[in-house]
Amino acid sequence: MQEPAITEELIASHGIKPDEYAEILKILNREPTFTELGIFSAMWNEHCSYKSSKIHLKTLPTTGPQVICGPGENAGVVDIGDNQAVVFKMESHNHPSYIEPYQGAATGVGGILRDVFTMGARPVAAMNSLSFGEVAHPKTRQLVHGVVEGVGGYGNCFGVPTVGGEVRFDPAYNGNCLVNAFAAGLADADKIFYSAASGVGMPVVYLGAKTGRDGVGGATMASAEFDDTIEEKRPTVQVGDPFTEKRLMEACMELMRTGAVISIQDMGAAGLTCSAVEMGDKGGLGIKLELDRVPCREEGMTAYEMMLSESQERMLMVLDPSKEAEAKAVFDKWDLDFAIVGETIPEDRFLIEHKGKVWADLPLSKLSSMAPEYDRPHVPTPAAAPLGDIPAVDPIDGLKALIGSVNYASRQWVYEQYDSQVMADTMRIPGFGAGIIRVHGTDKALAFTSDVTPRYVKANPVEGGKQAVAEAFRNLVASGARPLASTDNLNFGNPEKPEIMGQFVGAIKGIGQACTALDMPIVSGNVSLYNETDGQAILPTPTIGAVGLIDHVDHAITGLARDGHVALLVGETKGHLGQSALLAEVFGRVEGDAPHVDLAAERAAGEFILANRDTIRACTDLSDGGLALAAFEMAEASGVGVVLDDSDQGHLFGEDQGRYLVACNFDAAEALMVAAGQAGVSVTTVGKFTGDHVSMGGSSAPLAELSALYRGTFGEAFA
Amino acid sequence: MKAAILVFPGSNCDRDLQVAFERAGADVTMVWHKDDALPAGTDIVGVPGGFSYGDYLRCGAIAANSPITRSLKTHVERGGYALGICNGFQILTETRILPGALLRNAGLKYICRTVPLNVRTSDSDFTRGWAAGTELQIPIAHHDGNYQADAELLRELEGEDRIAFTYNDNPNGSSGDVAGVLSANRRVLGMMPHPERAADEALGGSDGRAMFTSLMTALVSA
Numbered sequence: 011m012q013e014p015a016i017t018e019e020l021i022a023s024h025g026i027k028p029d030e031y032a033e034i035l036k037i038l039n040r041e042p043t044f045t046e047l048g049i050f051s052a053m054w055n056e057h058c059s060y061k062s063s064k065i066h067l068k069t070l071p072t073t074g075p076q077v078i079c080g081p082g083e084n085a086g087v088v089d090i091g092d093n094q095a096v097v098f099k100m101e102s103h104n105h106p107s108y109i110e111p112y113q114g115a116a117t118g119v120g121g122i123l124r125d126v127f128t129m130g131a132r133p134v135a136a137m138n139s140l141s142f143g144e145v146a147h148p149k150t151r152q153l154v155h156g157v158v159e160g161v162g163g164y165g166n167c168f169g170v171p172t173v174g175g176e177v178r179f180d181p182a183y184n185g186n187c188l189v190n191a192f193a194a195g196l197a198d199a200d201k202i203f204y205s206a207a208s209g210v211g212m213p214v215v216y217l218g219a220k221t222g223r224d225g226v227g228g229a230t231m232a233s234a235e236f237d238d239t240i241e242e243k244r245p246t247v248q249v250g251d252p253f254t255e256k257r258l259m260e261a262c263m264e265l266m267r268t269g270a271v272i273s274i275q276d277m278g279a280a281g282l283t284c285s286a287v288e289m290g291d292k293g294g295l296g297i298k299l300e301l302d303r304v305p306c307r308e309e310g311m312t313a314y315e316m317m318l319s320e321s322q323e324r325m326l327m328v329l330d331p332s333k334e335a336e337a338k339a340v341f342d343k344w345d346l347d348f349a350i351v352g353e354t355i356p357e358d359r360f361l362i363e364h365k366g367k368v369w370a371d372l373p374l375s376k377l378s379s380m381a382p383e384y385d386r387p388h389v390p391t392p393a394a395a396p397l398g399d400i401p402a403v404d405p406i407d408g409l410k411a412l413i414g415s416v417n418y419a420s421r422q423w424v425y426e427q428y429d430s431q432v433m434a435d436t437m438r439i440p441g442f443g444a445g446i447i448r449v450h451g452t453d454k455a456l457a458f459t460s461d462v463t464p465r466y467v468k469a470n471p472v473e474g475g476k477q478a479v480a481e482a483f484r485n486l487v488a489s490g491a492r493p494l495a496s497t498d499n500l501n502f503g504n505p506e507k508p509e510i511m512g513q514f515v516g517a518i519k520g521i522g523q524a525c526t527a528l529d530m531p532i533v534s535g536n537v538s539l540y541n542e543t544d545g546q547a548i549l550p551t552p553t554i555g556a557v558g559l560i561d562h563v564d565h566a567i568t569g570l571a572r573d574g575h576v577a578l579l580v581g582e583t584k585g586h587l588g589q590s591a592l593l594a595e596v597f598g599r600v601e602g603d604a605p606h607v608d609l610a611a612e613r614a615a616g617e618f619i620l621a622n623r624d625t626i627r628a629c630t631d632l633s634d635g636g637l638a639l640a641a642f643e644m645a646e647a648s649g650v651g652v653v654l655d656d657s658d659q660g661h662l663f664g665e666d667q668g669r670y671l672v673a674c675n676f677d678a679a680e681a682l683m684v685a686a687g688q689a690g691v692s693v694t695t696v697g698k699f700t701g702d703h704v705s706m707g708g709s710s711a712p713l714a715e716l717s718a719l720y721r722g723t724f725g726e727a728f729a
Numbered sequence: 730m731k732a733a734i735l736v737f738p739g740s741n742c743d744r745d746l747q748v749a750f751e752r753a754g755a756d757v758t759m760v761w762h763k764d765d766a767l768p769a770g771t772d773i774v775g776v777p778g779g780f781s782y783g784d785y786l787r788c789g790a791i792a793a794n795s796p797i798t799r800s801l802k803t804h805v806e807r808g809g810y811a812l813g814i815c816n817g818f819q820i821l822t823e824t825r826i827l828p829g830a831l832l833r834n835a836g837l838k839y840i841c842r843t844v845p846l847n848v849r850t851s852d853s854d855f856t857r858g859w860a861a862g863t864e865l866q867i868p869i870a871h872h873d874g875n876y877q878a879d880a881e882l883l884r885e886l887e888g889e890d891r892i893a894f895t896y897n898d899n900p901n902g903s904s905g906d907v908a909g910v911l912s913a914n915r916r917v918l919g920m921m922p923h924p925e926r927a928a929d930e931a932l933g934g935s936d937g938r939a940m941f942t943s944l945m946t947a948l949v950s951a
Contacts, residue, residue: 162839166870167780169741253739253783260738343763344738427839429870431926432778434745437933439841448931563931 013044013314013369020044024051030382037376045314045362045369049377052280052318053287056539059381062505063537066518070532071525076494077533078199084125084276085195086533087202088495090559094449095202096456097131098194099534100139100499100555104541106247107189111156115189116164116250117322122193123168124276127259128325130203130266131195134433135447136165137174138191139460139499139553140424143184145416145727150179153187154728160250161191162427167252168259171436172428173445174458176553179416180465185543190499190536192460192555196449203266205275205285207293207328207354212272214286214297214352217341218258218324220307224248225281225320254323254346261344262325268340270333277324283317285326286352287360290374297374299352301364313362313369328354388511394469397588397602405662405706409642410719411596412635418591419723438568442647443630444489444558446566455560457491463634464549466604469589471513475520475552476607480667482556483528484631487616488670490567490623491558496525498535498554503547505539513550514539521552527609528616530556567619569627570648571673571699577641577652578679579696580686581615581632581669585660591634592663605665612668618691619670625681628673637696638662640671642704646717648673654697657707673699730755730948734775735801735817737762737792742778742815742925749925750775753941754949762795772948773810774801776817778870778923788831788873789819798824810948811917812855812940815871818909818919827910827919828886829878834871835902841870843934845897846908846922850890853911854947855918858939865936867922869900874921876903876910886910893918 014020021031024047034042034050042050056062072080078095079087085099103118119136126133138161143150165172170193207214225248265271273293275285282299290297301316311319329337341348355361360377362370403411412418425440437446437455444457461481467474479496486493498521503510525532541548560566571577587593588602619626628648632640637654645652656662674682679695686693703710732755736743743759750757758768767774781792792798798820805811805826813821821827834840846867848859859865878886883905886892894909901921909920924937 159839166839166841166872167739167741167783169779251783253780253785256741256780257738343761426842429839429841431841431868431870431923431932432741432745434742434748434926434929434932437931568933 016041016044016047024048025055026051030054033380033382037373037380043370045317046372048314048318049283049370049372052283053377054381057279058284060537061382062384062386062539064383065385066515069518070522072531072533074529074531077531079202080533081535083204084128086495086497087129088533088557089199090454093199095197095199096194096557097126097129097197098192098497098557099125100190100192100497100553101125101536102499102501102538103189103191104186104501104538107157108187110247111153112160113247113249115157115160117248118189118191119161119164120250120252120255120322121278122191123170123255124278126193126195127262128203128274128276129197130201131197132263133170133193133195135194135445135458136170136172136192137445137458137460137555138189139176141178141183141188141551143187144179144181147184151728157189158424158427164250164252166429168256169432171430171432171447173430173436173447174440174460176460177421177424180549182549185546186541186548188501188548188551190553192497194458194557203271203274205273205288205292207273207289207295209272210295210354210356212328212354213331213350214354215327215329215348216304216324216351217327217346217348219251219254219321220305220347221316221319222307222321223311223315223319226315226318248320248322250322257344257346258323258325261340261346264340265337268333268336270329270337272328272330274325274327277326279320281319281321287374287377289326289328290360291378296355296357296359297352298355298361301362303349303351305347305349313364317362386505386511387508388515389508390512391471391516394588394603400587400593402659403596404709405638405657406709406711408592408596408663409638412591412639413642413716413720414723415595416724416727418635418639420721421724422721423725423728437563437566442643444485446489446568448563453562455563455566457486457489457558457560459485460553460555461485462551462553464551465589465600467513467517467550467552470604471516471550472520473604473606475517476524476609477604477667478552478554479521479524479528479530480607480612481633482554483530483612483616484670486556486558487619488567488629488631490565491560492620493528493530493556493558495533496530496554496556498532498552501538501541501548501551501553503542510547517550517552524607524609528613565623567623567626567629571628571644571650573650573700575673575699576676576679576695577697577699578672578674578682579637579669579694580618580672580691582611582666582692583661583664583669584666585658585664586666587660587664590663590665605667607667614691615668615670618686618689622682622685625678626672626674630671632669632671634665636663636665637671638706642716644671644673645699645704645713646720648699650699651701651703651713652697652699653705656696662706730945731770731772732757732775733760733767733771734777735760735762735797737781737795739781739783740777740779745925746775746777746814749928749941752928753945755945760797762797765796765800767800767804771804771809773812773944774804776811776813776820778815778817781816781820789816789823792820793823802826805917808914808916813919814923814925815921818921819873821917821919826917827912828882829876829910831873832875832877833873834875839872840900842900843868844900844922846894847897849892849895852890853893853915853918854944855940856893858943864897866927866934867924867937868926869922871921874901876907878904878907889913894920
């Protein structure tokens, strides 16, 4: 077949800018072939090359005694003692999910699971952070149903418990929903698998599903803004097969035990291209692929299509040739397609042969080392105007406005569509606090959370970035877990706009400060830019996924409030109402500065909770909706009423950071007060859990009535 | 007690069931779907939850025709015990070892939730650990758990005291609120809820544990 001639239009349609093309000509000293142009576009797009973000990502803290492997591999690896490690990452699948919600979300889950088991870790927990447009927008309902079903459809069948996540709604996501999928797995700390190839003449083995035309150009699509031609992009969305993924995972686990695997890389974005280049580049080797051997599911596939296909559930490995028989037995057992599709070569070449012809012959290391890197212009977000007067609202009416809004109502409608208990180690399902799973066969447990408050980040990127990490820290601490490390999924608009780039730079700065102060290094992550439709950017949404360790299941804080318990507030309250949930939901005002995070105070409050976790049996962090919402949620989960003494609007609904609500008996409260005095942490009695009403500042409503509103709102909005 | 747990590609509650059996003291062997025989001396076969063969066809339909399922049928015909949970129950109905069929949930959504179950009979080695009428809290997690039986079958099941469990708050549209069914000889139980997920206090509930201890008692002395 004849490949198309290289024209300016063709170059532009591959998302390659003129100066980038000039660089390609310089590297090659000739015009690239069509297949080569496709390979460059796959390697150099924003999604794969991090060209706009790299210089800022380098500033993030990524090391610590607990970190076994930081960013750069398929997922981060963190020590949890006893020669065990937790392996985790979060990744976006935003653009595909907007175009085809079920498959987009499903393959997002599939991709992140593959990242984890590629490292040799069996996935044990999943979460997902979802952002949708306003409920009234005509597209939202279909997206919510499709995305939630896709997440569940894939994870439930694969057999990983989904133990947490977030769902938010804002008009800024009307044209660009966000689907950020997190997965964590467990491995022996000395049996982690990496992607660097080693040894010359080693067989490069393809394992898993057959290659089709789905997803051709997907990574390039994910690196562009949307416009009204979006429907034409549907064929670039991949189709998921969780059954094959499950077999692929089991086969990889068995294969790794045989000692046959020298290196392994999953085929994710830009499929065969990215995975082969990654393995060769990290190992300082070249790779030769013979595409006639690639298992294809469609006829007549060209070299270009095979190199750019994003068909799911595929792996590339370098195997030890002396273990071929063992490897073949595993593939046969699981009925998976495999083929030796190439070999490692000593020279720095990426050589693609098909039908007796060379379709690409590129200097392999230059595909990543010469990838463009930009220091894009950025302007800081201007300081927010001072907050105007806020009228008083009856506190129960304020609470009802929050729990009757899809943003703060119970997410039961969502999380009940996810299997949260498969693997039979789930200690706490979604709904109230961080998800907790026991480390199988041990007395240890891991806690998981994902957090960000995009309206804070928009108002004040640095403080918003800090807050996302601080809230994750707080959620883990409130479950009795020592925060270990985090993963960041940075979703922003078009980085070529200085104000968007300013949001990005500010958020990274805040995230870095908080990760350092709270000892939660970033061990993996993903950047998703160009989340804009017709020039409208999403809210800056740097999602933080975080993992904490509970050294013994008996130390987990999973208790609930009981009748007669004292309500204690840990941390300082000033009554910050800027960018608060109350302001947005009751008054429709998104104004003021984000609450500032005092990282030293945040750390001190967290250490206080952890030091006293055996006294504190019920605890929740304060975030959106402040004390009022936290107290209601604890009362609701516990099935007992609550009386809060204060009637000050700022005290009830303010969103000051670094705070926790604790429920305990009188004796424990006394003990905590004494401990707080010694630790220099503020602890005050704010009320009592009792009866069957929620009362705040003299106003009151039956818990049952509020509970019905809280549980019913989400389902009614999307019924 | 010797338990054999069938593992189909796509099974994902096989380990969970293994742990629950082992905690009760059983000797457990995992049996791969391509094997054609059960281990000698198998007392009970566990058919676990999951998505056997992806369940892209009717749930359990392909597993019902798998080589190892022939051995399961023979085992049951000889009076052997079997416990099918979730996808395992779907497989037991697809093989016609148990009557009825499991359709998509009435609400069309997958449901993962801990639900109240009513023990309807203690007259089986699965349920002897509870008094009839006991309420249990047991998780469900399925998309296709809507048990369908016509009036005649329901009457027959009720008349023979073969309804092991009913839902107190029917989550999926099942006929007669049926959550679990016994075979005529009371040695095969199929149920949608997951007792193996409620067999450990550390996981917030152990209401399902009595099933495994009761089986152990019966099958050790057998």
